[in-house]
Amino acid sequence: MAIIVGTGDFKYRIVEDWAKLPDGWSFKEVGAVGVDDRDNVYVFNRGEHPVMLFDRGGNFLRSWGEGQYPRAHGVHMGPDDSIYLTDDGGHFVRKCSLDGKVLLELGVPGKPTPYMSGEPFHRCTHTALSPKGEIYVSDGYGNARVHKYSPDGKLLMSWGGPGTNPGEFNIVHNICTDADGWVYVADRENHRVQVFDGNGKYETQWNNLHRPCGLYMDYTRHPVCYIGELGPVQPVNRNSPNLGPRVSIVDNQGKLLSRFGDLHAGTAPTAFLGPHGLTVDSRGDLYVGEVSWTQWPQFYPDTPRPAYIRSLQKYERVR
Amino acid sequence: MAEIVGTGDFKYRIIENWAKLPDGWSFKEVAAVGIDSKDNVYTFTRGEHPIIMFDRDGNFLRSWGEGQYPRAHGVHMGPDDSLYLTDDGGHFVRKCSVDGKLLLEIGVPGKPAEYMSGDPFHRCTHTALSPKGEIYVSDGYGNARVHKYSPDGKLLMSWGEPGTGPGEFNIVHNICTDAEGWVYVADRENHRVQVFDGNGKYETQWNNLHRPCGLYMDYTRRPVCYIGELGPSMAVNLKSPNLGPRVSIVDYQGKLLSRFGDPHASLGPTGFIGPHGMCADSRGDLYVGEVAWTLWPGAFPDQPRPENIRCLRKFERVR
Numbered sequence: 001m002a003i004i005v006g007t008g009d010f011k012y013r014i015v016e017d018w019a020k021l022p023d024g025w026s027f028k029e030v031g032a033v034g035v036d037d038r039d040n041v042y043v044f045n046r047g048e049h050p051v052m053l054f055d056r057g058g059n060f061l062r063s064w065g066e067g068q069y070p071r072a073h074g075v076h077m078g079p080d081d082s083i084y085l086t087d088d089g090g091h092f093v094r095k096c097s098l099d100g101k102v103l104l105e106l107g108v109p110g111k112p113t114p115y116m117s118g119e120p121f122h123r124c125t126h127t128a129l130s131p132k133g134e135i136y137v138s139d140g141y142g143n144a145r146v147h148k149y150s151p152d153g154k155l156l157m158s159w160g161g162p163g164t165n166p167g168e169f170n171i172v173h174n175i176c177t178d179a180d181g182w183v184y185v186a187d188r189e190n191h192r193v194q195v196f197d198g199n200g201k202y203e204t205q206w207n208n209l210h211r212p213c214g215l216y217m218d219y220t221r222h223p224v225c226y227i228g229e230l231g232p233v234q235p236v237n238r239n240s241p242n243l244g245p246r247v248s249i250v251d252n253q254g255k256l257l258s259r260f261g262d263l264h265a266g267t268a269p270t271a272f273l274g275p276h277g278l279t280v281d282s283r284g285d286l287y288v289g290e291v292s293w294t295q296w297p298q299f300y301p302d303t304p305r306p307a308y309i310r311s312l313q314k315y316e317r318v319r
Numbered sequence: 320m321a322e323i324v325g326t327g328d329f330k331y332r333i334i335e336n337w338a339k340l341p342d343g344w345s346f347k348e349v350a351a352v353g354i355d356s357k358d359n360v361y362t363f364t365r366g367e368h369p370i371i372m373f374d375r376d377g378n379f380l381r382s383w384g385e386g387q388y389p390r391a392h393g394v395h396m397g398p399d400d401s402l403y404l405t406d407d408g409g410h411f412v413r414k415c416s417v418d419g420k421l422l423l424e425i426g427v428p429g430k431p432a433e434y435m436s437g438d439p440f441h442r443c444t445h446t447a448l449s450p451k452g453e454i455y456v457s458d459g460y461g462n463a464r465v466h467k468y469s470p471d472g473k474l475l476m477s478w479g480e481p482g483t484g485p486g487e488f489n490i491v492h493n494i495c496t497d498a499e500g501w502v503y504v505a506d507r508e509n510h511r512v513q514v515f516d517g518n519g520k521y522e523t524q525w526n527n528l529h530r531p532c533g534l535y536m537d538y539t540r541r542p543v544c545y546i547g548e549l550g551p552s553m554a555v556n557l558k559s560p561n562l563g564p565r566v567s568i569v570d571y572q573g574k575l576l577s578r579f580g581d582p583h584a585s586l587g588p589t590g591f592i593g594p595h596g597m598c599a600d601s602r603g604d605l606y607v608g609e610v611a612w613t614l615w616p617g618a619f620p621d622q623p624r625p626e627n628i629r630c631l632r633k634f635e636r637v638r
Binding site: 066115116141144151161163164165168170171189190191192205207208210232233234236237238239241242243256292 | 463480482483490491527528563
């Protein structure tokens with residue numbers, strides 16, 4: 001019996017156990033997911049094989065990056081069959097070819113800048129591209145900044161500081177762009193997405209979200225935005241229903257179109273633990289990577305963490 | 320040299336050690352503060368003397384309520400110099416005369432309603448009055464509701480559910496009203512104040528806040544709103560500057576007029592730890608009660624909690 005989630009135009013059939021990993025392999029957990037123009041799926045994970053590649057049927061193709069990525073965080077796919085990988089534990093961004101050749105590196109691996117200095121990077125989180133191919137980097141856990149680089153990696157400008165006002169950030173966790181050049185920033189612990197023009201001028205914000213964590217937009221005009229929201233983890237509200245973790249789909253102005261996830265965190269197929277990285281393929285099918293291993297003790301401080309926790313699921317669009 | 324804090328029309332001189340407590344007495348911490356028509360100050364505390372009353376110069380007048388209030392949370396002063404005391408540990412609201420005589424009790428002391436049932440009360444937090452004297456109760460930690468009672472304590476209606484949409488709540492922590500009947504609700508872990516009409520119809524929300532915790536408004540038309548904001552308490556952003564704890568003063572449309580507090584939680588002269596309950600007197604002087612004892616371990620996980628932590632200050636308006 002197929003399980004259907006979502007509402008309105010954005011309904012999905014859950015595909016359980018989609019990824020066919022080689023025997024004995026594990027994601028541990030999935031930081032982010034990307035899809036190339038052949039609908040192959042790149043899983044940036046925190047296990048021993050940082051990038052694992054699957055076809056759209058979930059068949060394993062290959063892996064790369066072993067030993068090179070201390071803590072997988074973000075994936076953005078470039079238009080030229082490149083993949084931008086952001087590693088928050090390593091404090092760097094790498095542009096790679098689809099077989100893992102490093103084409104460009106930003107930041108100094110293993111060398112964070114001083115906490116909240118505003119200088120790149122201190123636990124950078126994600127990347128996105130402008131219409132001209134300029135590179136935006138969200139940064140992150142130890143800065144409250146967005147940096148803009150030329151396509152060849154020259155720092156052009158940065159914006160943002162810690163705080164709660166427009167243009168200020170409280171964990172800059174994800175970034176995406178659309179074909180009009182708008183920049184969308186997941187300002188996670190301010191519980192909002194902020195929208196900027198390409199030069200960092202504040203335009204608006206989307207509220208009514210809970211800890212927006214992962215963002216994905218197709219690179220078109222007025223695309224919808226897929227948002228992974230984290231759930232409540234403080235003792236004061238950990239047991240409250242209807243706060244996530246969940247996936248929300250909003251229009252280009254932030255209006256809610258579809259939302260799914262159970263009332264509480266969970267491991268059921270319809271539930272989430274930490275929807276952290278999302279991507280959509282050419283058919284509209286959605287992949288959600290979860291940082292389940294990290295989130296588990298926050299939801300279940302008294303329950304030992306299982307050896308295996310689901311951290312990737314495919315949601316096939318129902319039309 | 321007295322410290323001056325705040326900006327614009329809302330600047331204050333800090334009065335340290337304002338309250339002259341009897342020898343050996345302690346507030347432990349101050350959840351809320353109320354002021355009567357003679358500018359006497361009622362502190363609702365979590366020490367052995369729940370209500371401790373002072374004149375405007377901080378001279379001790381009397382105490383009452385010993386043994387009757389398990390966990391002080393909110394104070395609202397009625398127009399007839401009555402006190403509405405909300406006790407979240409006891410799950411009740413009491414209307415008392417200024418000398419502590421019980422005039423009305425809502426809720427059953429010691430008997431919470433079922434968690435998230437929507438029935439009153441599960442750790443109710445605060446009260447406010449409509450222009451007709453109807454009583455609003457924010458409820459709270461274990462419900463996501465606002466209840467409206469007749470002046471004599473009959474339940475008229477309730478609104479709200481757990482969640483992040485308009486009209487939904489994530490820790491309903493405080494409530495206040497103005498003379499036009501608007502109802503302002505501190506939706507603390509949604510990082511916003513929601514504004515409703517007197518029948519619970521959602522009107523708007525104020526964002527760009529960090530964990531708004533305590534609210535105070537003069538009961539006039541279009542008053543300013545004094546907001547105590549809690550600081551970051553999760554490991555991920557505990558060390559970030561410029562997120563509070565702090566006091567913000569906004570106009571009745573939520574526009575920021577003045578803000579003070581150090582970049583981090585602090586016992587320094589201009590710092591806060593947990594600005595939880597506030598009240599302004601007839602001269603515009605502001606009193607801020609803090610739940611410093613409760614929040615100390617969260618703000619300073621590596622430092623032992625001192626015996627007595629500052630938890631009440633007067634801020635004298637500078638004109």
